[in-house]
Amino acid sequence: MEANKLPRGLIVDLITPLDDTGGIDREGLGALLAKVLPHADGILLAGPQMGEGRGLGLQFKVELLEKASAFVQGKVPLFFWISEDSIEATKELLDHLKGILESTGYSGMVFWLDSPLVYHSNRGLYRYYQDLTAMTGRPFVLYNDAGLIKLLEKQLKRGNIRTDILKDLSRIEKIMALVFRGSLTRVNNYQKALNKRPDFKIYDGDEARFLEHPSLSGIVSMGANVAPRIWSTVTRASLGVLEEGERKPGYVSQIWEMGQFLKDLMDMYRRNPVWTVKKALSDLKIIKSPACTAVTEPFQEKESPLAEFIAKHYIE
C-alpha cells in the first residue's frame, strides 16, 4: 500500500456501536465493518457526526482505534477524529492514539481528522499545526463544519476556517485534505486558495451537496452505514470511475434511481441520523443496541421505519 495516499471515493462516517453498558460493542463493530469494508475507500472513526466523537472518552477512543484497526487490517485508510475541548486534551489524545498504533504495530494508513475551531481560534493556527504535525509521522485532514461549532455554542468569532488561514495551512505538507460542510461559495474560495496544492483533496461532508454537485475527491457519508453498496456505486459513478463491467446498457437510469433512493434514505434519517441508523442496524441484528452517547439528542420515538425500509429494498 502506498504511503499516505489519500483515498478518492467513499469514506464511511461509521457509527460507534455501543453495548448496553456504554462500552464498545466489539461484535457489532466487526459485523458492521465486515458489511461496509468491501464498499468503502476509507473509514472515519469517532467522527463528530455519526461516530459521536464528542461523547466518547479518551480510553474509549483509544480502544476503538485498537479494535477497529484490528478488523480493518490496512485494507482501507482510517480517519480518526482527534478534536477535544482544548489544545492540551487534543494533544493528549493524539499521543495516546499514536501510542496504540505503535504498540500494535499497525502498518495501515491512518489520517488524523481535526476540527481545530472546536478548541482553537483561527488566530495562530499555522503555528499550532506546525507543532501538532511534528508530534506524529501520520498526516492530517482538517474538518470544517460551521454547524458543529454553532452546536457547541463556542464563543468564537468564526465557525469556519478563514480562507487565508487555510491557504497558510496548506503550506504544511502533512495537512493533506479537508472535509467540508458549508456553502458552495466558501468551498469555491477554499479551492481557489488551495490551488498551489493540486494534491490537496476536499471531501464533501454533506451528502445532499455531493448528490447534487459531487466533489471529485469523494464523500464522507452517514448513509453508507446502512447502504454501503449503493453509496459506493453512486460515488464511483459521480467520480467517473465505474468499472467497465458496471457500464451495462441502462446503467445511467439505474444510477439515477440509486441517487433518488439515497435522497429518500436521507429523508428518513435526517432528523436524528445517529439514533435512526443505530436503531436500523440494531433491528437488522448487525449491532447489539441502538444505544447512543449523551451527545446524541434523545429520541422519543420507539420505532424507526428505516430498518423496514432497508429490508424491503433488499439493501445489502
Add this chain to the structure above:
Amino acid sequence: MKKDLRVIKQAREVLEIEAQGILNLIERIGTEFEQAVEMILGSKGRVIFTGMGKSGIVGRKIAATMNSTGTPSLFLHPADAIHGDLGMVTADDVVIAISNSGYTKEVTTIIPTLKGLGVKLIAFTGDPESPVARESDLLINVGVDREACPLGLAPTTSTTAALAMGDALAVVLINRRRFNSKDFKRFHPGGSLGDRLSVKIKEVMVTGEEIPLVCIDQTMEETLSEIDRKDLGASLVVDDGLVLQGVVTDGDIRRSLLQWGDIMGLQVEEVMSISPKTLDEEKTAAEAVALMEYHGITVLPIVDKAKRVKGIVHLHGLLGGKEFRLNGS
C-alpha cells in the same frame, strides 16, 4: 414560486461551479503548457485531437478552433483509429489525447501505436497518475474539483475546463504564429456576409487557369466548351494581349439560339456582349456585388487600367451560393 427560486439557485450553482473549474486552471498554467506550445510550433505536422464521448466533442471543437486560427488540426476518433484511421497520423504530428479520468480504454488502446509511429503525445487529463498521463510526453492537468451535474450522469465542469484549456492553447498559438486579420479572413470564408464582402476583390476573384477565357477568333463551339468546363455560366473574350473584348454569358447563348438556331459554327465575337461592366481588383467585394445587382448581371470581369483581364467574380460566389475561396498569399 418556490420552485422557480430553486431553478434559479441551481442554475447559478452550476455556473459558479463551472466558472470555478476554469479559474482553478489558471495556477496550473506553467512549464508544461509552454512546452506544449513549443512542441506544436516545432512540429511539421498537424495537431490531432482524440477522445471519446464528450471529450471527443471537446476535441472536435478545439481542432476547429485551431484550424480557424492557423494551426492545421484534425480529430481522430479512437474507435475509428483502431479500424484504419491511424493511417492519417504521421510521425510529424502532435497528438492531444483528452480523457478526464485518464483511463478511457479506447484512448489507452491506441497510445502504443501512436508512440510506435513516433508522434509526440500530450495528455489533457484530470489524473496525473493515470495511464494516459503516464504514457504522454507532456501532461496538461485539466482536472476539476467538482462536477456540476449530479451522479456523474454527464461530465460538465471537466469538459468545460478541457475546452477552456484548448482555447488557451489555440490563442497562444495565434500570437506565436503572428496570425493576422488577413489570415483570419482566409480561414473564414463562411463568416458573416459583412466580413465576406469587406475583402478586396483581388483576394476572392477567380484567377489564372480557372478564368473562363477564349480568344476573339475562336468559335462558339470552343466557347461553349470553355464555359462548361469552368462552370461560371460565362466566358471572357480577349485579344492576344489579354485585353478584354467582351463577355459571352448563358443569356447571350440563349438569345443567339433563338435568333440563329445552330450557333456552333459562329465566331464568338458575333455572340458576345461588347463593353461589359468591369471593376478594378483593388475594389471591395461589396462594390462588385452592388454593381452586379444594379445591372442585373451575375459575372464581373476584373481588369486593370489597360483593360487586361486579371480575374473574374461571380455573384453567387460572393454571396455564399458557391464556395468562397480567398486566393491571397
